[in-house]
Amino acid sequence: MKILVCISNVPDTTTKITFNNDNTSFNEGGVQYVLNPYDEIALSRAVELAESNSGTVTVINVGEASTEPTIRKALAVGATDAVRVNAAPRDAYFVAQQIANYAKDKAFDLILTGRESIDYNGAQVAAMLGELLHIPSVSIIKKLNIEGGNAVVEREIEGGKEVLSIPLPIVAGTAEGVAEWKIPNMRGIMSARTKPLNVVEPISVEQLAQIVKFDTPAPRGSVKLIDAAEPEKLIDLLHAEAKVI
Amino acid sequence: MSVLVYVENAEGKFKKSIFEAVSYAKSVAAQLDTSLIAISIGNVAQDELAKLAKYGANKTLNVNTEQLKTFVNQAYASVIAEAAKKENAEVVVLSNSFSGKGLAPRIGVKLEAAVISGAIELPDTTGGQFKVKRSAFSNKAFATVEATSKVKVISLTPNAYQVIEKAGEGNIEDFNAPVDQQDLKAVIKEVVRATDKVSLPDAELVVSAGRGLKGPENWGMIEELASLLGAATACSKPVSDADWRPHSEHVGQTGIAISPNLYIAIGISGAIQHLAGVSSSKVIVVINKDPEAPFFKVADYGIVGDAFEIVPKLIEAVKSLKANA
Structure with missing residues (x-):
């Protein structure tokens, strides 16, 4: 079983988000980059499935050389080998085109992404890959098992869940529940240094959109405190002043 | 030219988030001085479909075939893209629901359209440009995206736009797009939906x-x-x-x-x-x-x-x- 896991290099979850160049670019100063948490869940499940189905896990990242520590972390978690497409990840369409171009003749049985990256949150790469490779895609899954030649996935729907059986190959975006986050052990970290990391050059992709400006949310006014002895006043305020109940 | 909105149903009914998407799409259509067409896929009764006109749909395409009774991501994306082509849609609007998240990117690739997911405001269309504000960095910031493609796909964040009633008439017509067997590979084994709780x-x-x-x-x-x-x-x-x-x-x-x-x-x-x-x-x-x-x-x-x-x-x-x- 051949599995491809698509990974992003994103600012750590505790990052304070600021912008520069007249609010047109993300301020990378002092920012710690990590493996996107949702991609890490995808990778953890991929490693489990590869172990039980005697398969391999390739990780792919679209990024410049600065993302290599994140790729090495993925190798330490248990990926077999890695590919880096040597380009700044302009947007989801660009990334999906690069990955589809790499994957199109490699016969992967399963392609996993995180449900979204925690920086741009487009949640687009999985479904775009499905379309570009002409295979089914499921955008947000909470469970993933392989039964014969089928993927059995549980997808979230508003107020419930849906269980689907889909013949492989498929693309899926994973959310919490698919696996526990794996912490690399010392053996993994040591072996990651010598695992293959191939660098390939990008293809040219038409640009359909671009970010022209960033904003940060306006600060809220200061909190109105209600005396703990009279909590019923809160309900009055929510009804009469805020008019939300 | 037109604006197309996909109206997802939950067991035959439209939720408030869908009327928000229709109201939003109607405002986009008004900005572009064009009409709004809705597309519904699955088994939805005529009186439910008729509600869409109240929020500005000039016409509703109703796809109610046995094959497409339940949601299949690939097939639904193909049908919506076909409708967009037939109606010469310049903008396709969806609700950024769990299903909408799976559909918008596939429709975008089919139509070579920019995909703007999680929109929170109407587009700025002054002077022929097309800029939309969306949330980014996990809600810690907003990004304004300029789409330069001819067609644009927008998924709207629930509760980000108000429902607006319009006094308008709309007709409902059947729409039968051919479905490729390749698009029907996913089989639903089980659906669990808690109906007694707010989602x-x-x-x-x-x-x-x-x-x-x-x-x-x-x-x-x-x-x-x-x-x-x-x-x-x-x-x-x-x-x-x-x-x-x-x-x-x-x-x-x-x-x-x-x-x-x-x-x-x-x-x-x-x-x-x-x-x-x-x-x-x-x-x-x-x-x-x-x-x-x-x-x-x-x-x-x-x-x-x-x-x-x-x-x-x-x-x-x-x-x-x-x-x-």
């Missing part, structure tokens, strides 16, 4: 609790308060990690992001990852016994005190508010 992504009011509740056995009062308010229940990450509550209730950076009208946080300190998921709520209430809890800095109303004393009093206050209404 969290759609909820206008949310009551959420954290580790301050001390254990899953203490959630009774949270559920009671939520049920009285008609609110959905939510929780923080440590609570779902400890299996006190299901993962589907976890709001925050690695859970789901929500933007209800009211978010009540009980016994949640307000870590930056949690705030990311809820910061676009319109009104935030924080109840915490620690006056230094960071959540108070982003709250509109707060009570410093013990949840076990305060929540029962809130329940009584809501009961008396309802009794006097």
Whole structure:
């Protein structure tokens, strides 16, 4: 079983988000980059499935050389080998085109992404890959098992869940529940240094959109405190002043 | 030219988030001086479809075939893209629901369109440009995206745009797009939908609790308060990690992001990852016994005190508010 896991290099979850160049670019100063948490869940499940189905896990990242520590972390978690497409990840369409171009003749049985990256949150790469490779895609899954030649996935729907059986190959975006986050052990970290990391050059992709400006949310006014002895006043305020109940 | 809106149904009914998407799409159509066409796929009764005209649909394409009765991502995307081509749609609008998230990117690739997911405002179309504001960095920021493609696909964040009723007429016609067998590979084995509870992504009011509740056995009062308010229940990450509550209730950076009208946080300190998921709520209430809890800095109303004393009093206050209404 051949599995491809698509990974992003994103600012750590505790990052304070600021912008520069007249609010047109993300301020990378002092920012710690990590493996996107949702991609890490995808990778953890991929490693489990590869172990039980005697398969391999390739990780792919679209990024410049600065993302290599994140790729090495993925190798330490248990990926077999890695590919880096040597380009700044302009947007989801660009990334999906690069990955589809790499994957199109490699016969992967399963392609996993995180449900979204925690920086741009487009949640687009999985479904775009499905379309570009002409295979089914499921955008947000909470469970993933392989039964014969089928993927059995549980997808979230508003107020419930849906269980689907889909013949492989498929693309899926994973959310919490698919696996526990794996912490690399010392053996993994040591072996990651010598695992293959191939660098390939990008293809040219038409640009359909671009970010022209960033904003940060306006600060809220200061909190109105209600005396703990009279909590019923809160309900009055929510009804009469805020008019939300 | 036209604007096309996909109207997703949940067991034959349209939710408020769909009427929001129709109202939004109607405003986009008005900006572009064109008409609004809705497309419904699945088994929806005529009187339900007729509601769409009230929010501005000039025409509704009804795809009600046996093959497409239940949601199949690939096939639905193909049908919506075909409708967009037939109607010469310049903008395709969807709700950014779980299904919408799977459809928008596929439709975008088929139509060589820019895909703008999680839009929170109407596009700026002055002077022929097309710029849309969306949330980014897990709700810690906003990004304005300029689409330069001829066709644009927009998915709208639930509760970000108001429902607007229009006095208008619309007709309903059957639409039969051919479906490729290749698009019908996914088979639904089971669907579980809790109909007695408000679903969290759609909820206008949310009551959420954290580790301050001390254990899953203490959630009774949270559920009671939520049920009285008609609110959905939510929780923080440590609570779902400890299996006190299901993962589907976890709001925050690695859970789901929500933007209800009211978010009540009980016994949640307000870590930056949690705030990311809820910061676009319109009104935030924080109840915490620690006056230094960071959540108070982003709250509109707060009570410093013990949840076990305060929540029962809130329940009584809501009961008396309802009794006097």
